[in-house]
Amino acid sequence: MILRIMTWNIHGGIGPDGVLDMDRTLALIRRHKPDILAVQEVESRGRGLDHCGFSLLRDHIPGHSRPAETIQAHDGAYGHMLLSRWPIEHSELHDLSHPGREPRIAIEARIATPAGELRVVSAHLGLRHRERQQQAAKLAALVRRGSGPMVAMGDFNEWSWRGPVWRALGRQMPGHTRLRTFPARFPALKLDRIFCRPASLLGRNWSDRDGRHASDHLPIVAELHMPVRSAP
Numbered sequence: 001m002i003l004r005i006m007t008w009n010i011h012g013g014i015g016p017d018g019v020l021d022m023d024r025t026l027a028l029i030r031r032h033k034p035d036i037l038a039v040q041e042v043e044s045r046g047r048g049l050d051h052c053g054f055s056l057l058r059d060h061i062p063g064h065s066r067p068a069e070t071i072q073a074h075d076g077a078y079g080h081m082l083l084s085r086w087p088i089e090h091s092e093l094h095d096l097s098h099p100g101r102e103p104r105i106a107i108e109a110r111i112a113t114p115a116g117e118l119r120v121v122s123a124h125l126g127l128r129h130r131e132r133q134q135q136a137a138k139l140a141a142l143v144r145r146g147s148g149p150m151v152a153m154g155d156f157n158e159w160s161w162r163g164p165v166w167r168a169l170g171r172q173m174p175g176h177t178r179l180r181t182f183p184a185r186f187p188a189l190k191l192d193r194i195f196c197r198p199a200s201l202l203g204r205n206w207s208d209r210d211g212r213h214a215s216d217h218l219p220i221v222a223e224l225h226m227p228v229r230s231a232p
Helices: 023-032 053-060 129-145 164-169 209-213
Strands: 001-009 036-043 063-073 075-083 086-096 105-113 118-122 150-155 192-199 200-208 218-226
Touching: 001 023, 001 118, 001 150, 001 192, 023 053, 023 209, 036 150, 036 164, 053 063, 053 075, 063 086, 063 105, 063 192, 075 086, 075 105, 075 118, 075 200, 086 218, 118 129, 129 150, 164 192, 192 200
Parallel strands: 001 036, 118 150
Antiparallel strands: 001 218, 036 075, 063 075, 086 105, 105 118, 150 192, 200 218
């Protein structure tokens, strides 16, 4: 069975023109029809209900969702979100925060797909090397904790293939994307990635250049080849 997944840092719904326009963000997501979606830089602070990123994504992308509000304020929150066409049977938030830096959280979920359970971890990691080093070690521990098909995806802020995220996840999750996503207009860095276990899980994958009109990152879309469950 082939599933479609997608990860995208939407930059709060603000495009390079400086305009807040969640409609174009949602339109691009709906065009790809992802079965599982990880979205970073979701913003609701000071926006009211009409422009709240969390509620708009939940209401306009049918299925199930799990938000991670890394920054909370009196007028809203900021963070990232995992959405799924199929039920999220269990989810857990893991604190990845580094002292003195922006709070970070990883979402871990078990999703009941028609082909069986898929473990998914989504994250948005920090900008500094030492910060990502500690965060990547925690992600690697999550990966080791279970077996079966698994995906880790998000904005890892890693521009070197020798960086801590690659060293921590590369061997455990041998299937991975190699797409340049940042800056969106002239992408040169592979900040956004999808890691898979086993390697055969990852199929065709691509970025969408139309994302440059809606964010400073390009989205990554991938097909997963889920093994068919044996009949009892």
